Structure formats: C-alpha cells, structure tokens
Amino acid sequence: MEKWFVDNNMLSCRKSVNQTYGPIWQSKYAAIVSRELEYADFLPLIPQWPECLEAFRVNLQAAIAKQKTPDQALTDAHNQI
8 A cells, every 4th residue: 555655646545544644744745635535535425426526626616716706606616516
C-alpha cells in the first residue's frame, strides 16, 4: 500500500498506512485528505447519479465564475437534483 502511494500518489485503502506512512504526512494535500477520510461516504448507487453530479458540477462552476452566488448555486443544484 505504501508503494501504491509512491507510484500513483493515491492514498491507501488501509487506515493504518494513511495514518503512519511518512510520505503521506509530508504531502500537504495527502495529509489533509487522509484526516478527512473518516467523514467520507460512498456515492449512492442510484441510476440518476450521473445527472446529480452534472447538476452539482454546473452550479459549482457558476459559483466559481461568479455567475451565481454560492448560496444560489447550492439552491439551484438542490432543486435540480
């Protein structure tokens, strides 16, 4: 699992590796993601999931581009989903 991180820059599926392997903690981004994994969840297994992701992506881009306020983008994504 350590080699997986070194070769692919992807976290391990093993919590013990993510919490103890030095290169993960030396990586600013990997360390943050590793700490946040306990709050992660699987994507829902529904046929409409691609459409949900698209609605979220479009509204996120609109918020980043300042075409919508963040609150309006979230509201629109919520209503579309």
